[in-house]
Amino acid sequence: MIVIDGLTKHFGPFTAVDRIGFTVEKGEVLGFLGPNGAGKSTTMKMITGFLAPSAGSARVCGHDIVTDTLAAQRTIGYLPEGAPAYGDMTPRGFLRFIARVRRLSGTDAEKAIDRAVEATELGGVLEQPIDTLSKGFRRRVGLAQSILHDPPVLIMDEPTDGLDPNQKFEVRKLIARMSAEKAIVISTHILEEVDAICTRALIIDRGRVVADGTPAALMARSRYHNAVSLTLSGQTTVQMAEKLKALNGIASMEIVPRGAETTFTLFPVSARESDVLLVDAVARLARDENWPVRALYGEPGRLDEVFRSLTRSDTTVTDGKKDAA
Amino acid sequence: MNELLAVFHRELGGYFATPLAFIFIVIFLFTMGAFTFYLGGYYESGQADLAIFFNFHPWLYLFLIPAISMRLWAEERRTGSIELLLSLPVPLWAAVLGKFLAAWVFSGLALALTFPIWLTVNYLGDPDNGVILAGYLGSFLMAGGYLAIGSCLSAVTRNQVIAFVVSVAVCFLFTVSGLPIVIDFFSGWAPQQILNTIASFSFLTHFNAITRGVIDLRDIVYFTTLIGAWLIACGIVVDMKKAG
Numbered sequence: 001m002i003v004i005d006g007l008t009k010h011f012g013p014f015t016a017v018d019r020i021g022f023t024v025e026k027g028e029v030l031g032f033l034g035p036n037g038a039g040k041s042t043t044m045k046m047i048t049g050f051l052a053p054s055a056g057s058a059r060v061c062g063h064d065i066v067t068d069t070l071a072a073q074r075t076i077g078y079l080p081e082g083a084p085a086y087g088d089m090t091p092r093g094f095l096r097f098i099a100r101v102r103r104l105s106g107t108d109a110e111k112a113i114d115r116a117v118e119a120t121e122l123g124g125v126l127e128q129p130i131d132t133l134s135k136g137f138r139r140r141v142g143l144a145q146s147i148l149h150d151p152p153v154l155i156m157d158e159p160t161d162g163l164d165p166n167q168k169f170e171v172r173k174l175i176a177r178m179s180a181e182k183a184i185v186i187s188t189h190i191l192e193e194v195d196a197i198c199t200r201a202l203i204i205d206r207g208r209v210v211a212d213g214t215p216a217a218l219m220a221r222s223r224y225h226n227a228v229s230l231t232l233s234g235q236t237t238v239q240m241a242e243k244l245k246a247l248n249g250i251a252s253m254e255i256v257p258r259g260a261e262t263t264f265t266l267f268p269v270s271a272r273e274s275d276v277l278l279v280d281a282v283a284r285l286a287r288d289e290n291w292p293v294r295a296l297y298g299e300p301g302r303l304d305e306v307f308r309s310l311t312r313s314d315t316t317v318t319d320g321k322k323d324a325a
Numbered sequence: 326m327n328e329l330l331a332v333f334h335r336e337l338g339g340y341f342a343t344p345l346a347f348i349f350i351v352i353f354l355f356t357m358g359a360f361t362f363y364l365g366g367y368y369e370s371g372q373a374d375l376a377i378f379f380n381f382h383p384w385l386y387l388f389l390i391p392a393i394s395m396r397l398w399a400e401e402r403r404t405g406s407i408e409l410l411l412s413l414p415v416p417l418w419a420a421v422l423g424k425f426l427a428a429w430v431f432s433g434l435a436l437a438l439t440f441p442i443w444l445t446v447n448y449l450g451d452p453d454n455g456v457i458l459a460g461y462l463g464s465f466l467m468a469g470g471y472l473a474i475g476s477c478l479s480a481v482t483r484n485q486v487i488a489f490v491v492s493v494a495v496c497f498l499f500t501v502s503g504l505p506i507v508i509d510f511f512s513g514w515a516p517q518q519i520l521n522t523i524a525s526f527s528f529l530t531h532f533n534a535i536t537r538g539v540i541d542l543r544d545i546v547y548f549t550t551l552i553g554a555w556l557i558a559c560g561i562v563v564d565m566k567k568a569g
Contacts, residue, residue, distance in 0.1 A: 084405035100331040
């Protein structure tokens, strides 16, 4: 439903987005990841027709955003960064304006507004000027606006930014509920969110796609993938570490003391091998030695570590070549 | 058309959602009255017409109209709502025209509320109401001209103060281009043809022609063309900003 091809944006000499390409099908929730300034928002602004691309194309539901702008925009629900709205209006007035622009009228409009208000739990603040609302409510007004016309394509720039954990949970639930019927793109830099709601993640850095895959596949690229983590309480000795290291199939080990506990992270020789055997071996050793075990588990991988290894927009390091996906 | 009306209603409603409309109208009426009766010496003139009243309009508009137009686009850019507006399926012309028409209707409303002056002059004497009507029409057209200029310049910046100051300056040039302050600058070296062209851009020339009660098609065409040209420029500016 969304087909992006070679999308590029220059601002003067600066290239914000550099030949990005991807597609999103119905039922997919694409998580758009990247450090600040990587080009996430710029890409979204181009897909929704707010910025004109310097090169490349974006098609939404078969409509090219440059040559068939209005038709494409009708199929999109868009939550811009920061959820801008007309602050002097009330949420009800604002949603009525959006409904009118979206060519909903009469009972259709009122039904659509009721549905969006219910989904975003705005009922209590409908008559207060948007300027006087808290950040969380303002964000939800933006969400309500974007889903008002039940669009087949949803583009959301940091939909949970500024929400408290409960509200974040609700918004994620809302997105998950809608995901079967829509093609959804969300940008975020909250990595747990990707794991929680996205079926696919795209990491971009300095305007380029550096990784594209399911969250599990991305985590598999982590060096923590299939590592075993063992936390012991009390004093640990050098012998313990040596015994752990002597186990079969262990390439290296990290020891992190935290308060009265110590965590050993054991990296297998081959990350592709199942961690079950290694976990078993560690468990047996701990039982035989009668160690005070607090936690023992195989790691699925750490998304933040993958993220850090792939992106460096916010640092000055430039190595020219990169490990592109 | 539907989108145009949606933008128009939202904008017009926006004036009344805040004290802006109220304050503007009160100040507008107060200064109109004060200028006419005190500075203009309306009673002393002993004339039963509104020539004095209309004479002040260009100069009041010069400051009051940019105060309306400065927010049209600059505020949208500052709050980021322009991103919402331009990503909604609203044609660019509908956004430009809807905003302009809302501001124009609002200024027309403020102008219409000066009707007590018209009542006064009818009570005091027996004026030519046709001439007065022409004056109102001319004033309304001129307000549209100032608004179109201000609308375009508001699209250039996200700073409302800059939008205001630049609009006042450009409106001033358009107002006085027939007066010596501008003409003298060119008269030494430019041919008469160019002087005439510059002078013909003056709001004052066309406005004064209409307020004398002669509704000449050329004056109407002048104002409508000016409004159209500045609105097209406004659309181009908004579109250019899309290209980054």
